[in-house]
Amino acid sequence: MRLLITATHLWDGEAACSGSATVAVEGDRIRWVAKGVQAPRRETDEILDFGDATILPGLIDMHTHLGINHRTGDIKRQMQDPPARHVAAGMESLRADLESGVTTAKLNGDREFFDIQVRDAIRDGVTRGPRLAVSGRGIKSSRCTGGVVATCVVDDAEAVGRCVDENIAAGADWIKLFSSGSVFGALPDVLQPFYGSAQLSVAASKAHAAGKRMSSHCFGGEAADACIETGVDAIDHGWLLTERQLEAMAKRGMWLCPTVGVLTHPEGVLGYLPPGPARDDAKRRIDEVCDVARRALRMGVPLLAGTDAMHGDLAYELATLQSLGAAPPTLLRAATSSAAQALGLAGEIGAAREGAAADLLVVRGNALQDVGRLTDVLLVVQGGRIVQRG
Ligand SMILES: [Zn+2]
Structure with a gap:
């Protein structure tokens, strides 16, 4: 029929x-x-x-996670749940994504290659969910203060390269690493680089040699310069990028996936942070982050759209970016054809x-x-x- x-x-x-x-x-x-x-x-x-x-x-969420959901409490605890509970909760999150119109999602790091197993189960019709592009185990430095979803903890370039190889061998579609830390805290800490050009260029060249792309969790500072110089394909968040860095990204055609909604939504990171310095920092930083996103949109930095585990809420992310000055066609392209192109699936999805x-x-x-x-x-x-x- x-x-x-x-x-x-x-x-x-x-x-x-x-x-x-x-x-x-x-x-x-x-x-x-x-x-x-x-x-x-x-x-x-x-x-x-x-x-x-x-x-x-169908829309494409370019930054989410299987095993964490900001609406269901502390994401650090969720990463330590027993395996069956972790995956079962993740399937519920993915169901919410699918029902909201997200028919494809890129997962940006999880534990024990669960994301690869779930991708294949959905592909084979064992269960329902968005089509998935997955990153396997996110890669971060032992000094990194953020990145709860990064379970490959390594420091030198050689070890980073080994983690990239392991992810590719396990079936990852993308490589994801964390080059700067958590957004909460004093600015020098937030912008402290955990990886430099040595680690990033090894990871990017290995990813590209295998026909994969790579994104980096990065708020700004020296780590952003290293991402821009070494051929990293996309920056996730980029909340404190400077005008010069945004200009370089626009010139290079490098994607930015700003994920502002996870910071502005009352049920995002603000929903579970207890009262205290971290929560105060987060609230203070909203205006600053929105200004950077506004500038990125104005400068035409290639845009991708992602919720960062605000499952079922890609529309909220897009509406937030619209309120920051993006025109609907720019946003619809980010959530459809541009994302498909970034995933190597242009014309297919x-x-x-x-x-x-x-x-x-x-x-x-x-x-x-x-x-x-x-x-x-x-x-x-x-x-x-x-x-x-x-
Ligand atoms: Zn994330």
């Missing part, structure tokens, strides 16, 4: 198409996309006409086009004018199967 989905607005992954459109889904593929509602029909077609709504490719995987989201109203509409989910289709109806 064929599924025909019609709505008054369509985002095809790269551009908005004016006027009504119909997307035909057959098997796990998009068969065709036609303008208007008068598309060729068969008697056996299932027709879903949503009227004033927007059809988009993040595209409402003929021949692409049938991963689709329909939301009420016009999301092309206001990405805040993305919370009003009417339909989620993944691999041609309806996985959520609003």
Whole structure:
């Protein structure tokens, strides 16, 4: 049976198409996309006409985690839960992502290669969840004060290289390492580099030689300079990047995944930090971080969108970036075609086009004018199967 989905607005992954459109889904593929509602029909077609709504490719969260969820308390404790509990909680988080319209997610580090096992279980139809691109065990220095999800703890360049090799051999799709620390605390501590050019260039060249990309958790400072110089593909957070660093990223075409929502959302890091200096720092830093994000958007730094384990809330991240000055097409591109390109899956996902995987989201109203509409989910289709109806 064929599924025909019609709505008054369509985002095809790269551009908005004016006027009504119909997307035909057959098997796990998009068969065709036609303008208007008068598309060729068969008697056996299932027709879903949503009227004033927007059809988009399923969204792609470029920074989340399997085993942590900011809404369910202390993420350090969650990383130490017994294995079955850790994975079971992670599956619940991924279900929330899928039902919100995230049909693909990049996981940025976990323990014991659980993310690789879950990716394969979803791919093989054992369980439901977003398609996953995974990083295996995140890599950090023994001096690193952040990165609870980084379970490969090494210092010198040779050992970092070994961790990259182990992750690739285990089946990681991306390499993730932590080059600066936690955002809370005095500025010199926050910007203290844990890895320099030696470690970063070994990791990036090994990743690239294996056809993988690499992102670095980095707030700024010398570590950011090292990321920019050594060919790291993306910076996660980048909350304290300078104008000069942002300019260099824009020039190099280096991605920034700012994850501001995890800091601004009341249920993000502020939701569980107990009253005290760390919480005060976090609150104080919100304005500063928003200013940096605003500048990055204005300067056209290539953008990716990620929640950092605010599961089911990619729409909140996009709405926050919209409030900081990003135009809806920039944001929709970040969450669809740009993310697909970063994952090496351009045209396969993040595209409402003929021949692409049938991963689709329909939301009420016009999301092309206001990405805040993305919370009003009417339909989620993944691999041609309806996985959520609003
Ligand atoms: Zn993270």
